[in-house]
Amino acid sequence: MPTPAQPRTFSIASIDAQRVEAALALIAPKWTTWTAQTLAQQGHHMRVRDVAAGLPFISEQLVGKRLAQMHADGLVTRTDGSHGAPYQLSALGESLSRVHRALSDWSQAHLSLGKVAGAERVEDAVRRLHLRHSTAVVQLLDEGGPMRFVDIAEEAGLDNGFTRYRLNRLQADGLVTRTGPRHGAPYVLTDAGRALGPVYSAVEHWSNPVAARSNAAPPTPVRAATRMHTSVPPGSDSIRTAAALRRSTAAPSTLFSHAPQPQPRVPAAVTAQSAPGRGR
CATH class of the missing domain: 1.10.10.10 (Winged helix-like DNA-binding domain superfamily/Winged helix DNA-binding domain)
Known part of the structure; x- marks a missing residue:
């Protein structure tokens, strides 16, 4: 045996x-994991507004700032260097x-x-x-x-x-x-x-x-x-x-599953607390 x-x-x-x-x-930094998971679930390039749509309890401005920092840290990539270019997880982020x-x-x-x-x-x-x-x-x-x-x-x-x-x-x-x-x-x-x-x-x-x-x-x-x-x-x-x-x-039952899964919803009252300048 x-x-x-x-x-x-x-x-x-x-x-x-x-x-x-x-x-x-x-x-x-707060919301980094949420942002990365949203990108991972979709498995394709996403613009800031698309990521923000999946995270309705975070302001679009804050999502943009978080993605910019993640890009500087090598966690996400962009299709090109132009303003508004969509983001995708890098190999490091994945x-x-x-x-x-x-x-x-x-x-x-x-x-x-x-x-x-x-x-x-x-x-x-x-x-x-x-x-x-x-x-x-x-x-x-x-x-x-x-x-x-x-x-x-x-x-x-x-x-x-x-x-x-x-x-x-x-x-x-x-x-x-x-x-x-x-x-x-x-x-x-x-x-x-x-x-x-x-x-x-x-x-x-x-x-x-x-x-x-x-x-x-x-x-x-x-x-x-x-x-x-x-x-x-x-x-x-x-x-x-x-x-x-x-x-x-x-x-979601799994972390970073590429199968699209809905993000948890947060009461509207919380949205006001995700001020653009707030981080961990």
Whole structure:
């Protein structure tokens, strides 16, 4: 009788944290996943107005800005350089499907979000993971936890104020917890934090062509930090938007399926909250 295959293990410690965070920064801006999924479902070139028609809860102006940024990042291509030329996912954008699947699977297994559209589940997961030095802190706790606050700051080479802010955010996002209520109690990863290996592996694998694109060097920490700090903090109107999306109809059964599938609808009241200048 054949021996059952052992589940593949993924080492968080082996991940290049800087490369992972730089790659996550490319897909972190709000509505990037929704836009990419809309293009993937259609499987052909689409103009801004066509993409916006598939995402009625986002203004057309914001869709245009998001597509322009995705074009600059190599996630989409255009038929030519003229104004108004239609967009299509690039090979790099199409290869995001593995990353999105890993993020979705991790979210479904470890986060209690209720009934959420697939693209929104992915964007919520990226929001929890993409901030600067989050991956490094997760790596430290995975390898050496439980760890006290001062030890995390020292090992990560971060100042105390930033370390406290990052740990508080990781706690709020369900990735880190403390071993007890006492002041100074060590920090440890939650089950969700310990299960991030497959996600980091998928992101790092996807980042290889990102680094090689146009024979360019990997995105620098400065660029990653600049885009990461555009994240909207918990409690903002992005949370209300997410809540509305959770109340929308069920998400497509698969991520980046090229079979046309309807996008979840969002109440009209939410549309006003997707202001053109708003990003993650």
